Each structure stands twice: as C-alpha cells, then as structure tokens.
Amino acid sequence: MSNEPHEPAFPDGPPTWPVADEDVRAALEAAYADGSWGRYRGPNCERLIGALAEYHRVEHVTLCCSGTIAVELALRGLKIGADDEVLLAGYDFPGNFRAIEAVGARPALVDIDPATWCFDVERLEAAIASETRAVIVSHLHGGLVPMRRLMEIAAGRGIAVVEDACQAPGAMIDGRRAGTWGDAGVLSFGGSKLLTAGRGGAVLTRSAEVHQRIKVFAERGNDAFALSELQAAVLLPQLAKLDARNATRRERVSRLLTLLSDVAELSPVRFAAPPDEPAFYKVAWRIAASTGHEAMHAARERFVAAVQREGVAVDAGFRGFATRSEQRCRHATTLEHSERAAAATVVLHHPVLLDDATAMERVARAMRIASGAIRT
Numbered sequence: 001m002s003n004e005p006h007e008p009a010f011p012d013g014p015p016t017w018p019v020a021d022e023d024v025r026a027a028l029e030a031a032y033a034d035g036s037w038g039r040y041r042g043p044n045c046e047r048l049i050g051a052l053a054e055y056h057r058v059e060h061v062t063l064c065c066s067g068t069i070a071v072e073l074a075l076r077g078l079k080i081g082a083d084d085e086v087l088l089a090g091y092d093f094p095g096n097f098r099a100i101e102a103v104g105a106r107p108a109l110v111d112i113d114p115a116t117w118c119f120d121v122e123r124l125e126a127a128i129a130s131e132t133r134a135v136i137v138s139h140l141h142g143g144l145v146p147m148r149r150l151m152e153i154a155a156g157r158g159i160a161v162v163e164d165a166c167q168a169p170g171a172m173i174d175g176r177r178a179g180t181w182g183d184a185g186v187l188s189f190g191g192s193k194l195l196t197a198g199r200g201g202a203v204l205t206r207s208a209e210v211h212q213r214i215k216v217f218a219e220r221g222n223d224a225f226a227l228s229e230l231q232a233a234v235l236l237p238q239l240a241k242l243d244a245r246n247a248t249r250r251e252r253v254s255r256l257l258t259l260l261s262d263v264a265e266l267s268p269v270r271f272a273a274p275p276d277e278p279a280f281y282k283v284a285w286r287i288a289a290s291t292g293h294e295a296m297h298a299a300r301e302r303f304v305a306a307v308q309r310e311g312v313a314v315d316a317g318f319r320g321f322a323t324r325s326e327q328r329c330r331h332a333t334t335l336e337h338s339e340r341a342a343a344a345t346v347v348l349h350h351p352v353l354l355d356d357a358t359a360m361e362r363v364a365r366a367m368r369i370a371s372g373a374i375r376t
C-alpha cells in the first residue's frame with residue numbers, strides 16, 4: 001500500500017510554527033515604537049510576569065533564557081547541590097538530566113507509567129534513597145503526572161518537586177494549572193513550543209524563599225539569564241490565546257485518535273479525561289512491532305520515513321536514559337517501560353493541530369498508509 005503512487009497528504013510539507021498572528025506583529029511594532037525593545041528593563045517583562053502569575057495563580061515568576069536553564073534555576077532555588085540525588089523519569093527531555101548534573105547533583109532514574117509516558121508516581125516512594133532531595137517530573141506528549149498524589153508522597157518524605165510543564169502550558173490537573181503543583185514549576189518559550197519567543201523560559205513558585213534564591217543566583221551582578229523585553233512583548237498576546245488554542249488542539253487530537261483507533265500498530269498516549277485538560281505539544285504513539293528493541297527501532301525508522309514522505313511532522317521520541325551507566329545515574333527502579341518508550345515512541349509535532357479542518361483526516365490517512373511499513 002505504501003508503495004502505490006499517490007499525492008502526499010501535505011504536498012508542501014508540514015505547516016510552519018509559529019503561525020501568522022497580527023497581535024504578535026502589533027506587539028513587535030509597539031515595542032519598536034516605545035523603544036522598549038532596546039531596554040534592559042521595560043514594561044513588557046513586568047507585564048508578562050504579572051500575566052503569568054495571574055494565569056497560573058502563583059505568587060512568583062522568574063523569566064529566564066530557556067526551559068533548560070529554568071529547570072536548573074528551579075533546582076538551585078530548592079537548594080539542590082553537590083552530594084544530593086534527584087529522581088527523574090528514565091524517559092524524559094535530555095536537558096533535565098544535564099540540569100541535575102549542572103548543579104552538581106546526581107540523577108537517579110525511575111520508570112515511566114506505560115499508559116501516560118510520564119514518571120510513575122506509584123514507584124516514587126520505593127525509589128527514594130537517603131541522598132534523595134528532589135524529583136523532577138515532566139508532563140510529556142499529552143500525558144499528565146497525577147500531581148496531587150505525587151505531592152502527597154513527596155511531602156511525606158521531605159522531597160522537593162520540580163514540575164516541568166514545558167510541553168503542557170495551560171493544562172489543567174485537578175483544578176490547577178500544570179506547573180503550579182510543584183515547589184517550583186517550569187515553562188519553556190523555545191522556538192517549537194506552544195508559547196514561543198524563539199527562546200526563553202520561566203520558573204513559577206509560591207515560595208518567596210525559592211524565588212529569592214533564584215534571584216540571587218541569576219543576578220550575578222547583572223541579570224545573567226534574562227528574557228528580553230522583545231521576547232516578553234511577543235509572548236503576551238500568545239498567552240491570551242493559549243486556552244482557546246489548547247481547546248482546539250484537544251478537539252483535533254481526539255478526532256485524530258478516533259480516526260486511527262483501528263490501526264493496531266499504533267497505540268496512543270492515554271491522555272487525561274475531563275475535568276483534567278491535557279495540552280498537546282506532541283501527540284505520541286508507541287508502535288507495536290516484534291518485541292526486540294532492535295526490530296522496533298528498525299520498524300520505527302521505516303514508519304517515520306514513510307510518514308515524513310507524506311509531509312507530516314512525525315519523529316522518533318526521546319532517547320531516554322535507561323542505557324546510561326549506573327556510574328552516572330542510579331537506576332532506582334527497573335526501567336523496562338522507559339526502554340520501550342525510547343525504542344518505540346513516535347511523536348506528531350503540534351502545528352498541524354491548528355491547521356484547517358481537513359488536516360486530521362489527512363494526517364490519519366498518512367499515518368495509516370505508513371503503518372504498513374511497520375509490519376514489513
């Protein structure tokens with residue numbers, strides 16, 4: 001089927017990101033007109049801090065230059081340093097592992113929940129060792145970490161929580177926004193992210209102490225990890241549209257999964273049900289192929305190549321950390337689901353979710369055709 005000649009689903013390739021937005025243009029022009037684009041300190045960063053604090057209902061927001069640095073600043077704000085251990089999922093954003101090492105601490109790996117792709121909260125308690133001081137959890141690929149349960153366990157054991165909401169800005173968990181459950185929450189404004197300024201990030205916290213420690217570290221005589229006035233200016237109108245865009249993305253994902261429900265080779269992430277609301281930076285599937293990881297890698301490569309030929313932005317997921325040596329990171333649990341996720345995950349990039357109404361039909365058709373390449 002995949003070899004039959006046909007017009008690709010998206011002949012011009014995947015839709016680009018960010019989308020054209022007159023409000024962003026107006027923000028850029030206003031920053032030019034009032035000269036704030038060239039200032040160290042101006043009105044835009046202050047406004048963004050206020051808007052993010054209000055949207056998330058948190059007291060303190062620190063803007064910074066990337067999500068990766070935001071994770072590091074969060075760890076520093078929580079006083080994590082040398083001789084400390086920090087737990088994270090065996091399948092996660094690579095920068096989170098490095099952020100732990102950057103503060104001098106040692107990563108320890110915990111397996112993911114195979115249904116949600118996220119840190120398996122039920123394995124937290126048993127994973128804690130005497131040096132464990134913190135845990136980083138990420139809401140990944142539309143999956144959400146059950147934060148209320150996680151916070152209960154962490155509080156009971158005196159473990160600090162960094163909640164990485166870089167892939168889930170605006171998601172709702174038990175009535176609260178993603179990024180507001182942890183002792184510190186992290187957002188990214190990177191070029192591919194749902195809220196984008198090309199680069200950038202933020203740390204959210206309710207704790208004045210955590211906020212103050214981040215501030216002291218980040219100041220270093222000057223604001224060493226700053227977000228610029230111009231970046232803040234373009235983020236403001238995007239934040240105002242985030243809820244509406246997330247709602248559209250949710251509808252589209254739900255439609256797409258329905259269209260693909262009979263494709264046995266693709267099993268999707270189990271995303272949260274109402275009243276919880278996921279946010280989709282990526283939509284993930286695990287490809288079902290013969291059990292060996294090598295066979296899975298090969299099947300995934302064939303699938304990804306076939307979908308990309310259709311002009312659909314599907315890629316392999318994260319590489320994960322399960323293969324990293326115990327020298328470098330303690331394996332606090334078995335990591336079979338993390339290993340499987342690393343071998344078998346494919347992710348659809350979000351821009352197509354805001355494309356025209358026929359886009360999901362075309363994505364589904366492309367993925368269905370490509371799924372033939374998994375079997376061969």
Ligand SMILES: *Cc1c(COP(=O)(O)O)cnc(C)c1O
Nearest residue numbers: 066067068093138166167188190
């Ligand atoms: C994108 C991302 C980050 C940080 O990204 P930056 O590119 O450094 O802003 C952190 N965690 C996750 C899960 C991400 O997807």
